[in-house]
Structures are given as structure tokens and as C-alpha cells.
Amino acid sequence: QKEVEQDPGPLSVPEGAIVSLNCTYSNSAFQYFMWYRQYSRKGPELLMYTYSSGNKEDGRFTAQVDKSSKYISLFIRDSQPSDSATYLCAMSASTGGFKTIFGAGTRLFVKA
Amino acid sequence: NAGVMQNPRHLVRRRGQEARLRCSPMKGHSHVYWYRQLPEEGLKFMVYLQKENIIDESGMPKERFSAEFPKEGPSILRIQQVVRGDSAAYFCASSPSGFRENTEAFFGQGTRLTVV
Numbered sequence: 001q002k003e004v005e006q007d008p009g010p011l012s013v014p015e016g017a018i019v020s021l022n023c024t025y026s027n028s029a030f031q032y033f034m035w036y037r038q039y040s041r042k043g044p045e046l047l048m049y050t051y052s053s054g055n056k057e058d059g060r061f062t063a064q065v066d067k068s069s070k071y072i073s074l075f076i077r078d079s080q081p082s083d084s085a086t087y088l089c090a091m092s093a094s095t096g097g098f099k100t101i102f103g104a105g106t107r108l109f110v111k112a
Numbered sequence: 113n114a115g116v117m118q119n120p121r122h123l124v125r126r127r128g129q130e131a132r133l134r135c136s137p138m139k140g141h142s143h144v145y146w147y148r149q150l151p152e153e154g155l156k157f158m159v160y161l162q163k164e165n166i167i168d169e170s171g172m173p174k175e176r177f178s179a180e181f182p183k184e185g186p187s188i189l190r191i192q193q194v195v196r197g198d199s200a201a202y203f204c205a206s207s208p209s210g211f212r213e214n215t216e217a218f219f220g221q222g223t224r225l226t227v228v
Contacts, residue, residue: 008152043116043203043219044155088154099171100217102147102154 006103023089137206
């Protein structure tokens, strides 16, 4: 079993839809949870990060962490064609764990 | 302030040759991380370096791979005697402090290595 599981998609939605992206994980030591966006042939860029459980909102993006279920989500409201990219969840432990474990990424297509 | 610079962007090597991948971190960043990304897979941590020190190399294959971050100049990921399985995108990231403080790490655009 992988430490982090993420559905690779692709996920195709119409413009304006609400997008839900999810990851599950197995390591209860993870404390930091991140979402990265990666456009084709580019490096990942950090979108959101949260510490421990809870929600965090930034514009059209909301990140949720449920540590009891070992489940994290990223919601995108009013999705735009420019949101078309691969979204990678990532997580790391709090106790000096320099490794960040990435999910395989979900490819999202937002159709105009 | 330039971002993380990686070069070359694309590198083709024949089996058995050496590949050298370079990463210049963002100005003021002294922490560098290397990741490998295979098609349809997430980024896999390889090594974490500070200037002149390897902090964590638990993700590095034991043979043929090495990394350095000298006092002057870019960080180098070296792959000796490349094999077809080394074909991947290699990303470098940098941060001003250690990742454990969850300081944002900025990624370069990657080097795509193709072994023929």
C-alpha cells in the first residue's frame, strides 16, 4: 500500500463547476498537508498548506484535512479553464521529517 | 529575484554515459531538495542538502547516484552509467530554511532526462 493514494483521473468538468480533489494516507505521523499545482512541463507550485486537521480557504480554493479519517481534500469553486493542470497532494511529518510524500497527482481538465 | 533555475531543461544520454543535472536555488535559499518524477507517478524525494552538507539522502539509489551542494555554485545531481530506467523528470526545490518548518519550497522547471 502506498503511503499516499490519489486518483490519477483524468477529471473533466465544465467551466464554473465545483471541483473536489482527494487523497488518503496511511501514516498517522503526517502533520503538514499541502496541495501543489503542476502545469504541463512545469515544476509544481504550492497552492495551499494546512497544519493538522481543519479547513483553510484562499480565494476559490479550500483545503480540508480530516486526520481521523486520514483524508484530505481540495475544493475549487467556479473552476476556470486556467485551472486545468495536475494537482498533487503532499504531506510531511512534523518531527524533522524532511521528506515530503507526494501523491501521484490528479489531472484536471476544465472545459470552456 | 529569479526563481529556482535548473539546467539543462532536456538532456539525452546514451546508456552508460554520465548525466549531470544542475540546480541554482533562489537567492537567499540555502536548502536544496531533489525529486524524481516518473510518468503517472508523484514526485519521489531523493536527497536534501544544505551548503556543503548532505542532510538526508534516504531517497537516493545506493549506486550510481550522487549529489552535492558546494559552497560556491549550483547543486549537482550526478548519475553515472545511466540506464533506461533513469529516464524521468528531475526537479529541484529550494527553501530558506528546513522543510520541517513547513517553509514553502519553490520548485524549478525540471530537467527531463532521456536515456537512449
